[in-house]
Amino acid sequence: MSENSPLPMRNAVRSVRDAGRTSVLVIGGGVNGISTFRDLALQGVDVVLVERGDFAGGASSASSHMIHGGVRYLENGEFRLVKESVQERNRLLRLAPHFVKPLETTIPIYSTFSGILSAPLRFLTHRSGKPQERGAALIKIGLTLYDTFSRDGGSVPRHRFLGRKKSLAELPSLDADVKYTATYFDASMHDPERLALDVLLDGLAANDSARALNYVEAVGRTADGVTLRDLETGEEFDVAADVVVNASGPWTDLTNAQLGQGTRFMGGTKGSHIVLDNPELLAATRGREIFFEHSDGRIVLIYPLKDRVLVGTTDIDADPSKPALCTEEEVDYFFDLIHHVFPTIDTDREQIVYRFAGIRPLPRHEDTAPGFVSRDYRVEVDRSQSTPIVSLVGGKWTTFRALGESLSTKVLEILGRGRTASTADRPIGGGRGFPTSDAERRAWIRAHLAGAGDRAEVLLARYGTRAAEVWAHIEQDHDAPLADGALSTRELAWMVEQEHVVHLRDVILRRTSLAFTGHASAQVIDELADALADLLDWDADRRHDEAAQMRQELGDRHGVALAS
Numbered sequence: 001m002s003e004n005s006p007l008p009m010r011n012a013v014r015s016v017r018d019a020g021r022t023s024v025l026v027i028g029g030g031v032n033g034i035s036t037f038r039d040l041a042l043q044g045v046d047v048v049l050v051e052r053g054d055f056a057g058g059a060s061s062a063s064s065h066m067i068h069g070g071v072r073y074l075e076n077g078e079f080r081l082v083k084e085s086v087q088e089r090n091r092l093l094r095l096a097p098h099f100v101k102p103l104e105t106t107i108p109i110y111s112t113f114s115g116i117l118s119a120p121l122r123f124l125t126h127r128s129g130k131p132q133e134r135g136a137a138l139i140k141i142g143l144t145l146y147d148t149f150s151r152d153g154g155s156v157p158r159h160r161f162l163g164r165k166k167s168l169a170e171l172p173s174l175d176a177d178v179k180y181t182a183t184y185f186d187a188s189m190h191d192p193e194r195l196a197l198d199v200l201l202d203g204l205a206a207n208d209s210a211r212a213l214n215y216v217e218a219v220g221r222t223a224d225g226v227t228l229r230d231l232e233t234g235e236e237f238d239v240a241a242d243v244v245v246n247a248s249g250p251w252t253d254l255t256n257a258q259l260g261q262g263t264r265f266m267g268g269t270k271g272s273h274i275v276l277d278n279p280e281l282l283a284a285t286r287g288r289e290i291f292f293e294h295s296d297g298r299i300v301l302i303y304p305l306k307d308r309v310l311v312g313t314t315d316i317d318a319d320p321s322k323p324a325l326c327t328e329e330e331v332d333y334f335f336d337l338i339h340h341v342f343p344t345i346d347t348d349r350e351q352i353v354y355r356f357a358g359i360r361p362l363p364r365h366e367d368t369a370p371g372f373v374s375r376d377y378r379v380e381v382d383r384s385q386s387t388p389i390v391s392l393v394g395g396k397w398t399t400f401r402a403l404g405e406s407l408s409t410k411v412l413e414i415l416g417r418g419r420t421a422s423t424a425d426r427p428i429g430g431g432r433g434f435p436t437s438d439a440e441r442r443a444w445i446r447a448h449l450a451g452a453g454d455r456a457e458v459l460l461a462r463y464g465t466r467a468a469e470v471w472a473h474i475e476q477d478h479d480a481p482l483a484d485g486a487l488s489t490r491e492l493a494w495m496v497e498q499e500h501v502v503h504l505r506d507v508i509l510r511r512t513s514l515a516f517t518g519h520a521s522a523q524v525i526d527e528l529a530d531a532l533a534d535l536l537d538w539d540a541d542r543r544h545d546e547a548a549q550m551r552q553e554l555g556d557r558h559g560v561a562l563a564s
């Protein structure tokens, strides 16, 4: 790569290399590293974040897309976590309403008392062998407790319990053997990768000395900092830091090993999902998440999202040094559980438009069954060398804001600095001034997206109120549709200039939902590769490699078979 790279990010890499030092270096650009980065940037701290892949491309891209209190963690006695999670859920509904939406959730229940005897044992011991099926009585107790944590001064409705007849009237495709349903509210997250990007962009906007680099890996330790490798050019350079934050999720121990620290903090478990194009199943959910337990006692979900149905998840001990893949056995398991709840609805592999899997960054759990490992997070500080390393252990999507605040507070303590700004009431990215009622929405579109026609809704959904800046950019020059109108040349140029796009896969997998919804056809890949080649000055070989790598990644990691 030339010294005057056309990629803005490469220039940013050069500026970090040339500066050679920062106050805080955050390793890992998943949502938790990004949230910590934003919080530190807001305090005026000189901070650099490095991510070896694309932002939010690790565990943060593999979630069930739920911002939830975690009703079932009550059973593990994790009251602190549940309380913080519901508070953060309610907060994100306000601060990021463009991506976090209320989600009516229904649990179908087949027995009255099952599981209730084993629950107190779990409260006491935090461990379990095989999970037990949870009956109506236990779920009722759990949801009553959840209501007390969850209601946000009454703005979140209480749960409701219905008997068989009323349940089937509301959800007629449910298994007719259902005894009750319990329905409550949580929240869904529509574009996790875009939400993470919004948090990152807010951090960058907050502070000129804050810099974030994707495709840059931390590969070693120096006397006063870390050696970084630019994975685009292969170039290595050292950056000195007062504090290093290791927020590399399931890879935290592996990163510490690269930094010369032997830690055994992590014990991640793999979870997979499939995305189905099945209109009958989509209709059967009636817009709700169906959240239930399979006969093996594991919690699973069937969930409408972007006109598709998301089905997950599994919980299997995993080795983070190997790629996490959704296996054929897991697909059989998912089909089995769909039939358990909706026995008359047909499913087959042809309906799967996308598969994905990731490793949860859970703490090491020895003899606790994967489904019952603590989902709470903690911070470990190593001061054995002149630059302390602060490692994050655990941390869900739901609690990213609170976690970023608490990790940043720990770093400020080490730096001997105070807190000067709070994220508690700060809207996130395109959630700022986001119109929530239909009337507000129409008025906002008239005021900011006049002339955008049918694209107005797409832009508002993709960027929140940032759509106004995107549209102003699109309007400045000739624009042509891409990907059957899902994108356009000027919008792609915006993503390249403003959203840290380095590879074709960043656009197809994370800046848009093209892959998630099954719209990443061979033709779309070629079209976008051509458009990016123009924007990023790729030669014919690079353009060819980008398209080939995209097809391979879709096939190997996401079960999408495309003709080459």
Ligand SMILES: Cc1cc2nc3c(=O)[nH]c(=O)nc-3n(C[C@H](O)[C@H](O)[C@H](O)COP(=O)(O)OP(=O)(O)OC[C@H]3O[C@@H](n4cnc5c(N)ncnc54)[C@H](O)[C@@H]3O)c2cc1C
Pocket (backbone or CB within 6 Å): 027, 028, 029, 030, 031, 032, 033, 034, 050, 051, 052, 053, 054, 055, 056, 057, 058, 059, 060, 061, 062, 063, 064, 065, 066, 067, 068, 216, 217, 218, 219, 247, 248, 249, 250, 251, 255, 258, 270, 271, 272, 313, 357, 358, 359, 360, 361, 394, 395, 396, 397, 398, 399
């Ligand atoms: C199957 C599944 C379902 C889930 N469902 C939910 C849910 O519904 N709701 C919820 O709240 N949570 C959910 N979670 C949990 C949540 O997704 C994760 O806990 C969260 O995203 C973790 O974010 P993170 O930033 O800590 O880690 P990650 O997102 O994994 O980020 C760590 C980053 O560090 C980078 N990295 C690693 N080593 C290096 C290095 N040496 N140099 C530079 N970068 C490096 C990686 O590339 C990675 O991007 C789920 C997780 C999984 C796997």
